[in-house]
Amino acid sequence: MTHLEKLEATSVHILREAYREFKSLVMLWSIGKDSTAMLWLTRKAFFGHVPFPLVHIDTAFKIPEMIAYRDKLAREWRLNMIVGQNTQAIAEKRTFPDGKLSRLECCKVLKSEALKHTLSGDWTRFRFDHKLGKYVEDTNKEPYTGVIVGARADEEGSRSKERYFSPRDRDSEWDIGDQPPELWGQYKTDFAPGTHVRVHPLLDWTELDIWEYIGKENIPVVPLYFNRGDGKRYRSLGCWPCTAPVESTAGNVQEVIEELKTGKLANIAERSGREQDKEDSGGLETLRRGGYM
Amino acid sequence: MEQISVVVVGHVDHGKSTLIGRLLADTNSLPQGKLEQVRTMCVRNAKPFEYAFLLDALKDEQSQGITIDTARCFFKTEKRRYIIIDAPGHIEFLKNMITGAARADAAFIVIDAEEGIKENSRRHGYMISMLGIGQVSVLVNKMDLVGYKEEIFNEIRKEYTDFLGRLNVHPANFIPISAFKGVNVASTSDRTPWYRGMTVLEQFDAFEKGDVRASLPFRFPVQDIYKFTEDGDTRRIFAGTVETGKAEMGDKIVFLPSGKRSRINTIEGFNTPGRTIVAPGEAVGFTLQTQVYVKPGELMVKAAEDQPHVSPRFRANLFWMGHAPMIKDKKYKLKLGALRAPLQLVEILNVIDASDLTSVANKQQVDRHDVAECILEAPRPVAFDLSGKIRFTGRFVIVDNYEIAGAGIVLEDIRSEDSALRRHVSDREFAWESSGISSAQRTAAYGHSAKFVVFTGDHQEKTEVLAAALEKHLFSHNFKTYYLRMANVISGLDVDIKHESEVRDEHIRRLGELARILTDSGQIFITSLSNVDDYDLKTLELLNKPNEILVINVGENHFSHYQVALTLDVQAEEVHSLEKVAALLKEKKVILEYYL
Numbered sequence: 108m109t110h111l112e113k114l115e116a117t118s119v120h121i122l123r124e125a126y127r128e129f130k131s132l133v134m135l136w137s138i139g140k141d142s143t144a145m146l147w148l149t150r151k152a153f154f155g156h157v158p159f160p161l162v163h164i165d166t167a168f169k170i171p172e173m174i175a176y177r178d179k180l181a182r183e184w185r186l187n188m189i190v191g192q193n194t195q196a197i198a199e200k201r202t203f204p205d206g207k208l209s210r211l212e213c214c215k216v217l218k219s220e221a222l223k224h225t226l227s228g229d230w231t232r233f234r235f236d237h238k239l240g241k242y243v244e245d246t247n248k249e250p251y252t253g254v255i256v257g258a259r260a261d262e263e264g265s266r267s268k269e270r271y272f273s274p275r276d277r278d279s280e281w282d283i284g285d286q287p288p289e290l291w292g293q294y295k296t297d298f299a300p301g302t303h304v305r306v307h308p309l310l311d312w313t314e315l316d317i318w319e320y321i322g323k324e325n326i327p328v329v330p331l332y333f334n335r336g337d338g339k340r341y342r343s344l345g346c347w348p349c350t351a352p353v354e355s356t357a358g359n360v361q362e363v364i365e366e367l368k369t370g371k372l373a374n375i376a377e378r379s380g381r382e383q384d385k386e387d388s389g390g391l392e393t394l395r396r397g398g399y400m
Numbered sequence: 401m402e403q404i405s406v407v408v409v410g411h412v413d414h415g416k417s418t419l420i421g422r423l424l425a426d427t428n429s430l431p432q433g434k435l436e437q438v439r440t441m442c443v444r445n446a447k448p449f450e451y452a453f454l455l456d457a458l459k460d461e462q463s464q465g466i467t468i469d470t471a472r473c474f475f476k477t478e479k480r481r482y483i484i485i486d487a488p489g490h491i492e493f494l495k496n497m498i499t500g501a502a503r504a505d506a507a508f509i510v511i512d513a514e515e516g517i518k519e520n521s522r523r524h525g526y527m528i529s530m531l532g533i534g535q536v537s538v539l540v541n542k543m544d545l546v547g548y549k550e551e552i553f554n555e556i557r558k559e560y561t562d563f564l565g566r567l568n569v570h571p572a573n574f575i576p577i578s579a580f581k582g583v584n585v586a587s588t589s590d591r592t593p594w595y596r597g598m599t600v601l602e603q604f605d606a607f608e609k610g611d612v613r614a615s616l617p618f619r620f621p622v623q624d625i626y627k628f629t630e631d632g633d634t635r636r637i638f639a640g641t642v643e644t645g646k647a648e649m650g651d652k653i654v655f656l657p658s659g660k661r662s663r664i665n666t667i668e669g670f671n672t673p674g675r676t677i678v679a680p681g682e683a684v685g686f687t688l689q690t691q692v693y694v695k696p697g698e699l700m701v702k703a704a705e706d707q708p709h710v711s712p713r714f715r716a717n718l719f720w721m722g723h724a725p726m727i728k729d730k731k732y733k734l735k736l737g738a739l740r741a742p743l744q745l746v747e748i749l750n751v752i753d754a755s756d757l758t759s760v761a762n763k764q765q766v767d768r769h770d771v772a773e774c775i776l777e778a779p780r781p782v783a784f785d786l787s788g789k790i791r792f793t794g795r796f797v798i799v800d801n802y803e804i805a806g807a808g809i810v811l812e813d814i815r816s817e818d819s820a821l822r823r824h825v826s827d828r829e830f831a832w833e834s835s836g837i838s839s840a841q842r843t844a845a846y847g848h849s850a851k852f853v854v855f856t857g858d859h860q861e862k863t864e865v866l867a868a869a870l871e872k873h874l875f876s877h878n879f880k881t882y883y884l885r886m887a888n889v890i891s892g893l894d895v896d897i898k899h900e901s902e903v904r905d906e907h908i909r910r911l912g913e914l915a916r917i918l919t920d921s922g923q924i925f926i927t928s929l930s931n932v933d934d935y936d937l938k939t940l941e942l943l944n945k946p947n948e949i950l951v952i953n954v955g956e957n958h959f960s961h962y963q964v965a966l967t968l969d970v971q972a973e974e975v976h977s978l979e980k981v982a983a984l985l986k987e988k989k990v991i992l993e994y995y996l
Binding site for chain 2: 109112116117119124127136153154155156158185221249270286287288289290291292293297299311313324349
């Protein structure tokens, strides 16, 4: 087996394990390349089907092309698409840069908070109605207790210590000091009532692996990842006020791979365009402990 | 490009993180500016720079100064790519060390030249052996602190080689290093002129990616069985990851422990070219030529190859990570391959102190961080291999109170007529207070003998209708009979059964006990069950002893060993089916000829 085939097989095994063990399971789809590759792996695992809902947290600051692309795939692949949002904070402009929030605080309000309440079901969820072709309020208010997330170990320090199956307590807190053992393809799949689990099928993948897999499988990704004539492309996608494109002429998957392997990006951190990481040296870890993905 | 995982283990403070930091720095594997960033941070915090800081990405690790969890980092040589796993050395974090080491192809064990071999140097050696990591290199670190003396290096080498030898671990080599000074890490040094062997970096490339899995018999734990009906999909797919061996379309296969047989029809995938053969490590799906009903957790093997063991009992070596000790007479959960089953500790044969390999005599429980040889038992047979033959299907974990608390390897199949259930039945019968009315008296008075009649089959409704019809029929002939509808126990007597993995087994157990009582009263006790297997029926039969059971199967017979007394056609008319049952009851002398 090739390196990519091995990564694929491990991820598929994890996805099947999650589907077998957790009744109330969802996958977070950020519309970025990682979680889109993960969605593709789901179709691999379940032979073309996606047997659980996909959740997207819409901060209202996402680049519009991301939303258009999300709904296009949702229609084509007949996805069970759920969207959550912190509508109140957005209405009250408790955001960066309008409100007095720092970038990190804004992430907490628009992403962590929205996610927590969307998963628990106490905020309104919007479900894509394939017949009506639009989002309608979801009648299902049941909490989702298993959440599949596309975090990768190479992204930054704290993620390198995650487990494939990582428990979170009632308040979504992560106890890094006391994580379950994982060995021989056996993961923590037993949970006390009230706790929930994050599943990380992409933990062993690197940024380059993801792009090579996207190329190999011909997975559709948002065109924002490619240079479209202005010498710029996004390397990592987020909210527009906090995400800057990088200088790059890579216009397709192969060129992105070449750039990552040998070009000027080979030694620069992927999230370098994400401004919130720069506010605090342990920024992402601080967020992750509070439930950020 | 090939990739392998290498774990770095060893006692706390013996320099694992420093070694990895140094290696990353010396091979230019760090992201741009990282080294400068950490150096600046050290200056700002008035701390001397350490290579270990490069790895300490987490805040609480920095404050404690020890690695608490495995961190993964990536680097590559011209030959291939590596994942280096930094495993914590502190005993408190043994489960993290295991997590890191279990995914490694090879291991470096780091020993401090000044401190010498410590408790966790030995314990980690033991874990490496148990995890089955064949390739090991020992790094004698901090040679700078002992003046690069060859004698000290040789002493450690001799003592530790002896220790590992007793565990059947044979290190490729010992390398004298100073991670801090970079001696023999990425390049050789004139500090150790007496050493002519490899550097750490060279040893990385010298590890072999040995994979024996393809040459072993085919083993496929059935993770799940899918039937997604969306978009008209009619495939019934047996999904899982191939542990060992190969299988092709058309191969005859057996599921264990059920013993069901079929042939591989197709190998399924999504967006992959069609294939006719599968190999180890592949996450695949099969459709079969004939439909068999098995549950997730069974082991699929090839009929023509060496078969795994199928037994409820086995002898194993295990290590315990749980906060609560492992004790007898407590129900644990076994996870072996795709199987999940209840598990009990039957006997502790030997507890070994992994830090010096001495035995602790007469222990009645397995404490945290103990390594123990013991006998374990599941209520029903389990399919496994011996770890010495096929380690991939001869290893397991044990769940206690939602947590993976133990992990072990199977040493021996202990076939025995003795089982927890048999012991229970014999204890119960010993304590049983017999009625003053004998069963012969009851038979004479009622005109029939007692019997436990079980209807089974896929068509739940049909079996229920037949069971109810039999009850009515017998009653109209003045027989003492009762049909127990399962719904009535599930939301009554059995309402407290919550734990998912035990639900079925516990329902069956209680039904068996109930049958024992009702047949003792002389009745013809009827029930109907769907979705039961050979072992459920054997359990009911045993629990109902000394009274007798009659199993009547409606529709297709899925049992592989259990001999049902009668199989009825699912399409047959009720009257005809009832006639057959009545004939059977006569034949079995439950009811006497002249009564019907």
